[in-house]
Amino acid sequence: MSAATDEAPVPTDVAAEHAARTQRPPPGFARTVATLLRKELLVELRTLESVPGMSLFAVTVFVIFHFALNRSGVNGDEASGILWVTLLLAAMLGINRLFVADAEEGGFDGFLLAPVDRSALLVAKALALLSYLVVLELVAVPAFALLLLEPSLGPALPDLPGVLLLGDLGIALIGTLVAAIAVRTRARDLLGPLLALPLLVPVVIGGARATAPLLTLSHQTGPSLRWPLELALYDLVFGLIAYAVFDFLLED
Amino acid sequence: MFFYAPLEAEQGFLQKIFYVHVPLAIVALCGFVLGGLLAIQHLRTRDSRWDMRSYVVIHMSLIFAVGTLITGSIWAKGSWGHWWVWSEPTLVSFLIIFLLYATYQPLRFAIEDPERQARYASVFAITAGAFVPLNYMAVNLSTAYVHPRVFGSTSNLPGSMALTLLVSLVAMALLFATLCKYELTAKHARGQLRALRRRLTEEPTPRTRSAAPSLSEVS
Amino acid sequence: MRPPGDGWRVGVDLPALELEDLTRLYGEREALAGVSLSLQPGQTLVVLGPNGAGKTTLLRVLATLLRPHSGEVRVLGHGLPDEAWAVRGRVGLLGHEPLLYRELTASENLRFHARLHGVGMERVGELLEAVGMANRTEEPVRTLSRGMVQRVATARALLHDPELLLLDEPRANLDPAGAELVEPLIGAKSGRTRVVCSHNPEADLDEADLVLGLRSGRPAMLANPAALTGTAIKDLYG
Numbered sequence: 218m219s220a221a222t223d224e225a226p227v228p229t230d231v232a233a234e235h236a237a238r239t240q241r242p243p244p245g246f247a248r249t250v251a252t253l254l255r256k257e258l259l260v261e262l263r264t265l266e267s268v269p270g271m272s273l274f275a276v277t278v279f280v281i282f283h284f285a286l287n288r289s290g291v292n293g294d295e296a297s298g299i300l301w302v303t304l305l306l307a308a309m310l311g312i313n314r315l316f317v318a319d320a321e322e323g324g325f326d327g328f329l330l331a332p333v334d335r336s337a338l339l340v341a342k343a344l345a346l347l348s349y350l351v352v353l354e355l356v357a358v359p360a361f362a363l364l365l366l367e368p369s370l371g372p373a374l375p376d377l378p379g380v381l382l383l384g385d386l387g388i389a390l391i392g393t394l395v396a397a398i399a400v401r402t403r404a405r406d407l408l409g410p411l412l413a414l415p416l417l418v419p420v421v422i423g424g425a426r427a428t429a430p431l432l433t434l435s436h437q438t439g440p441s442l443r444w445p446l447e448l449a450l451y452d453l454v455f456g457l458i459a460y461a462v463f464d465f466l467l468e469d
Numbered sequence: 470m471f472f473y474a475p476l477e478a479e480q481g482f483l484q485k486i487f488y489v490h491v492p493l494a495i496v497a498l499c500g501f502v503l504g505g506l507l508a509i510q511h512l513r514t515r516d517s518r519w520d521m522r523s524y525v526v527i528h529m530s531l532i533f534a535v536g537t538l539i540t541g542s543i544w545a546k547g548s549w550g551h552w553w554v555w556s557e558p559t560l561v562s563f564l565i566i567f568l569l570y571a572t573y574q575p576l577r578f579a580i581e582d583p584e585r586q587a588r589y590a591s592v593f594a595i596t597a598g599a600f601v602p603l604n605y606m607a608v609n610l611s612t613a614y615v616h617p618r619v620f621g622s623t624s625n626l627p628g629s630m631a632l633t634l635l636v637s638l639v640a641m642a643l644l645f646a647t648l649c650k651y652e653l654t655a656k657h658a659r660g661q662l663r664a665l666r667r668r669l670t671e672e673p674t675p676r677t678r679s680a681a682p683s684l685s686e687v688s
Numbered sequence: 689m690r691p692p693g694d695g696w697r698v699g700v701d702l703p704a705l706e707l708e709d710l711t712r713l714y715g716e717r718e719a720l721a722g723v724s725l726s727l728q729p730g731q732t733l734v735v736l737g738p739n740g741a742g743k744t745t746l747l748r749v750l751a752t753l754l755r756p757h758s759g760e761v762r763v764l765g766h767g768l769p770d771e772a773w774a775v776r777g778r779v780g781l782l783g784h785e786p787l788l789y790r791e792l793t794a795s796e797n798l799r800f801h802a803r804l805h806g807v808g809m810e811r812v813g814e815l816l817e818a819v820g821m822a823n824r825t826e827e828p829v830r831t832l833s834r835g836m837v838q839r840v841a842t843a844r845a846l847l848h849d850p851e852l853l854l855l856d857e858p859r860a861n862l863d864p865a866g867a868e869l870v871e872p873l874i875g876a877k878s879g880r881t882r883v884v885c886s887h888n889p890e891a892d893l894d895e896a897d898l899v900l901g902l903r904s905g906r907p908a909m910l911a912n913p914a915a916l917t918g919t920a921i922k923d924l925y926g
Contacts, residue, residue: 243777244806252803256789263791263828323785327844329753331804332777394596398589402579408572412593415569416600419607426611447610451603458599462592465512469585469754583715667716 243332253328253341258348260318267314268349271307275357278303279364290367297429300361301421304354304381305388309410311349312392315342316400329467339393339463347389354381366432373431380431383448384424390452391416394459397466416455423448486547488633490540492641493533494559498601500530500645501570505598508591520587520682523594525652527573529645534567555612562608569597577681587682656681702765704729704852704881705750709759712745718905719745723759725900725910729851732882732895734913737902738925743885744783746902747854750883751781764852777805780850782858782874786841788829794840795825798847805848815843820869835863842870853882889921 244252261267282299283289291299319325328338358377362370370377391413399409427444504527511519541560546552555561576593580586705727712720720742727733735743748754750763752772761768763775788797798812816822819839829837838861845853858874859867872878876895886892893899893913901909901924908924909916 242806244804249804252800256792256800259796260789260791318789318791322789323787324789326753326781326783326785327787327801328804330751330776330779330781331801332773332806333804398576398592401585402576402589403581404575404579408576408579411572412569412576415565415604416596418565419604422607422611443610447607451607454599454603458596462512462595465588465592469748584713663716 246334246337249331249333249337250341250344253338254344257341257345261345261349264318267311268352271310271349271353272356274310275303275307275353276360276364278306279357279361283365288365291365292367293433294425294429296361296366296368296432297425299365300358300428300432301384301425303361304350304357304384305414305417305421307353307357308346308350308388308392309413311346311353312396312413313399313406313409315346315393315396317405320400325467335464335467336460338467339397339459342396343389343393343459346392347385350385350388351382354385368432368434377428377431380424380427380445380448383445383452384420387420387423387448387452387455388417390455390459391420394455394463397463419451420448423451486540486544488637489641490537490544491634492638493537493540494563495638496641496645497530497533497537497563498566498605499642500526500533501566501601502598504530505595505601508594508598511587511591512595517587517682520591521656522649522653523591524577524682525649525656527570527594529649529652531567531570531573533641533645534563534570537563538567558605558609558612561612562605565604565608566597566601569600573597583682590682702729703727703762704731704764705733705883706762707759708761710746710749710756710761711758712742712749712754712905713757720749720902720905723900723902723907725898725907727881727883727898729881730879731897732876732884733898733900734889734892734896735883735885735900735902736887736889736921736924737908740904741902742905743902744856745905747781747783747856747883747885750852751779751854752776753781777848778850779852779854780845780848781854782842782845783854783856786829786837787844788837788840790830791828793826793828794821794832794843797829797840798844801844801847807848811847811849812843815846816840818869818873819843820866834861835866838862839866839870842874846873851881853878853880855882856885857887858884 279299282303286295288295319328329335358370358381395409395413395416399405399412402408423444427448430441504523507519507523507526511517511523538560541557541563542552545554545557545560553560573590573593577586577590580589703726705725707726708724710720710723711718723746725733735746737743745754749756749761749768752763752768752775755769755772764778766772766774768775788794789800792800794816795812798816799809801807802809802812813822816825819842821836821839821843824832824836829840832840842858853874855874858870862870874880874882876882884892884895893916896913899909899911899913899916900907901921903924909920911920
């Protein structure tokens with residue numbers, strides 16, 4: 218049921234009529250998301266076009282930072298900043314590729330013809346992007362600890378994944394929305410990052426501020442809840458906005 | 470405006486810029502949010518006139534935003550000696566918002582199908598419009614307050630200064646509304662001219678790609 | 689394959705398609721304007737016209753991919769765009785794009801579409817066999833020839849057993865063997881209501897119950913094939 222567009226919400230008798238006529242019920246929201254997600258991950262596993270590139274990019278950027286900053290070890294705000302900027306830029310690569318296969322291989326039409334709720338595509342793509350980001354971090358964070366981080370990663374570990382996850386959620390939601398906007402325009406590779414980065418500033422603010430105390434030499438215990446809270450709230454609000462407007466991007 | 474408010478003791482004449490900068494900022498912020506609201510109407514009614522209004526309002530707000538940045542920069546230079554200060558949340562927040570809305574026209578230009586262009590622009594306007602207050606709050610949270618924030622001490626402003634501010638705010642809002650109306654009327658007239666021409670020649674006038682919406686007869 | 693039967697009746701008296709003054713704009717240009725017709729269940733509508741006439745646009749509107757800008761459109765008894773949701777599972781589109789992911793195999797692609805439509809997995813096997821692709825199911829689509837891709841695309845369009853078939857030059861990429869296999873599924877004898885866009889009037893007119901000629905988006909001709917003359921068709925394209 219596309220609540221956002223002006224198609225009437227499906228009355229139960231229509232669904233029943235559909236089911237009776239075709240002798241099967243239309244798939245529910247969760248099942249649709251699962252179908253789409255499964256297809257996404259299958260294509261990614263087959264082509265490996267997003268995750269390895271993103272991971273390699275991140276490690277390369279760490280190396281560049283070493284030369285650009287002329288430092289062998291960073292901590293605190295600097296460490297936090299370098300980590301988040303690198304993650305963000307690597308995420309841009311993933312965002313650029315997110316809808317490309319669909320746009321080029323007619324996947325949108327195939328999905329639009331199915332009797333399913335179109336917001337499921339938003340959820341499925343955001344979940345896919347989220348999983349790519351998690352894998353990215355599984356590679357990038359240890360690499361960062363190895364190459365540039367001065368304090369050891371150990372004490373940061375209980376809190377860091379939580380912060381990263383909240384940030385990833387924001388990146389995934391905004392990234393999916395922006396990718397959907399950019400993919401059907403002419404300058405999609407350029408517009409994607411230009412649209413996404415300003416929108417991601419609050420995520421960087423929350424993420425970097427929350428991470429900085431975790432990466433200091435004198436590791437302070439008990440990070441304030443303020444920044445994760447800010448992140449979570451932003452994620453929530455943006456999630457709602459994205460859900461509300463996404464349908465309008467798909468229809469014609 | 471310039472002669473009414475007493476010269477503020479510390480900062481002197483330069484402080485007058487404040488009366489331009491702050492109203493510009495407020496009107497621009499409201500304009501962006503308004504653009505988002507108009508875009509919601511567009512998506513709800515599918516009437517391209519709402520998209521036209523949204524486009525004009527955002528366009529105008531962007532100009533006002535540039536004004537905010539310039540006047541803010543002048544004020545910063547005069548008050549604190551630097552052309553740019555990170556400690557002023559309004560200025561920082563506006564920079565981010567400017568960077569975001571600067572993509573509005575390139576986005577429109579990059580979509581050829583006029584209906585899709587309007588629809589995507591509206592999605593952008595709604596998202597960005599919601600982002601404006603969120604961003605302001607986030608930047609506020611993150612800024613260390615090194616310099617006194619003028620707005621924080623509005624209650625301490627002497628009556629005459631507050632009044633001047635209010636007057637210039639109203640004046641700025643009226644200016645904004647007038648300019649928008651003007652641009653809307655001009656676009657409307659152009660649209661009618663095209664419709665007339667089309668009807669006379671019975672051939673659609675070939676359109677070059679454009680970032681601006683035009684009114685079609687059927688919405 | 690199920691024989692045509694009660695399940696394919698739209699309703700006792702309802703036409704399968706009812707268009708009245710359908711208009712769809714592209715900016716200021718008319719992609720479709722003033723299209724009106726009525727099609728009964730089981731009948732075939734053949735749409736003719738030069739390139740850019742609006743044939744594909746018409747198909748996409750009927751498929752619920754494009755919303756009509758004005759006029760009335762009723763597909764299988766439901767009005768578009770408000771009741772598009774009710775129509776989607778009952779219409780099959782076979783257009784120029786195969787709508788298949790090139791990196792996935794034929795069988796993976798069809799299983800994906802089957803899940804999206806809530807169709808059982810056994811249909812996938814059935815259809816792949818019916819189009820003669822049963823032995824090539826585990827290869828990525830990008831390795832298949834054009835003719836084979838078209839066959840798999842046909843299978844995709846039929847997966848959910850649609851009442852209304854929308855075909856855009858369905859035999860364009862098919863080899864003779866493929867065309868033969870596909871005929872009972874999407875041809876006139878399949879019993880489904882069909883809208884066929886064609887560039888080959890001579891061949892396709894035999895199966896038509898109604899012929900629509902489009903020119904620059906407007907209906908230039910709407911007639912029974914028996915009433916058509918060769919010159920009428922030539923004028924349409926000329």
